[in-house]
Structure formats: structure tokens, C-alpha cells
Amino acid sequence: MDSAEMMKLLETRRTYRRFDETRPVPDEAVRDMKAALRLSSCSSNRQLLRFVFVRDPEKVKAVFACTRWAAMLPEGRGTPGEGQRPVMFAALLFEEGKIPRWMLDTDAGIALSNLTLAAWTHGIGSCMLGNIDREGISRILKVPEGMTLHTVTAFGYPAHACHIVPPGPDGSLKYYMDEQGDFYVPKREEDEFIFAEEYGAHR
Ligand SMILES: Cc1cc2nc3c(=O)[nH]c(=O)nc-3n(C[C@H](O)[C@H](O)[C@H](O)COP(=O)(O)O)c2cc1C
DSSP: OOOHHHHHHHHOBBBBOOOOTSSSSOOOHHHHHHHOOOOOOOOOOOOOOEEEEEEOOHHHHHTTTTTTOOOOOTTTTTOOOTTTSSSSSEEEEEEESOOOHHHHHHHHHHHHHHHHHHHHHOOOEEEESBOOHHHHHHHHHOOOTTTTEEEEEEEEOOOOOEEOOOOOOOTTOOOOOOTTOEEEOOOGGGTTTSSSSSOOOOO
16 A cells, blocks of 8 residues: 555545445454454553454444434434444443553554554444443443443444535534535644644744
């Protein structure tokens, strides 16, 4: 893969919220997703994160019922309907108190980035979900005492497009959907948040 292809991968690996529910995630993709998690950088190389992959349709349905989608859109608008729901979830778990929370969240972010990129190389879209019923999902997945559910990530072949757009005229960063259900995700320009040599400076 050359750098242009890598940049394209980063541009298109967006949050997808509707999927083709008739297409399961194939084993080859799951194999690469697991390998990508294994290769993740983490603080002191302690490898404290744990994952549960959920592919059984009944369990996927149960986990889905514990998830909340697209809080920035009017109630329910971003929630996938029948036939467009995810076909797989990956739950991320951790043990409380082993390392400072900022280290753990950094490890989690790196792992989720690796995981969703590996999926996307197979054309599988994803949505990381933090707005979830942790107790409910922990019960379904039989999460043992002492382990905490961090986030779940939903997967499936996307059934909509995603476009990067500039912030709105009022500077709004709220993502939105068009009448076809395609998503538009505003991203700031680089010089708004990346500086040279000194904070706020552009050279
Ligand atoms: C830690 C985290 C938690 C998130 N939780 C949710 C969620 O509960 N529901 C949801 O629909 N999207 C969730 N998202 C997706 C974000 O809304 C999405 O990443 C953001 O709008 C930017 O879109 P992009 O990923 O395409 O850049 C979450 C993303 C992250 C990184």
C-alpha cells in the first residue's frame, strides 16, 4: 500500500451507522481484526485490554438493544432499522485500577483504531459506541466481577456513504444526514488545531 492509499483508507474509515444485515463479517476479516488487536501499541506493553467478539445473531440482537446511536441527530433518526443493523460487535473490557485511566483510554483508542482499520481493509464499516447500557451488555456477555465494559464497536458492510465536509457557517461540528441517509461529518481545517513550534503559531 502506498501513502496515497493509506490516506484514502484513513479518509474513508468513518463511522457507519447502517449496514447490510444479510452479509455477515467473514472469518478472514475477523482473523485480521484479531491480529490487528494483538499488534496494538499499549502503555508499558502490559496488554491489559480484553475483547469479546459477538457474532451469534441472537446475541448481536441483544447487544444492539443496549446501544444508542447518533445522539446529535433528532431522536431515533440515526438508529439503524430492521435489515440495516450491525451483524457483529466487539466489546472492549478492562480491569479497574491496574493503570491510570488516561493510559487505559489511550490503549483503548489505539486498539479501536487498529480494529476498525483492519475491518475497513475488508470493506467492513464500524461504529464505536460509548452511549451504551453497560450493565445490560455485561450481563449478556457474562463479564466477570472486576472487569468493566469500556465500549462496544458495531460492524457490518455499510449501507450508506460518509462524506467529510467543512464545519458549518456558524462553526458547527455537528454531523448530519441527507434525505438518502448519507452522513456528512464536519472536520476542522488543519491550521485550526495543528500549530508550528508554539501554540497558536503558524510558520
Ligand atoms: C469514544 C467514542 C464513542 C462513541 N460513541 C458513539 C455512540 O454511542 N453512538 C454513536 O452513534 N456514535 C458514537 N461514536 C461515533 C462518533 O459520533 C463519530 O466518531 C463522530 O461523529 C465522528 O465521525 P467519524 O468517526 O466518521 O469521524 C463514538 C465515537 C467514539 C470515538
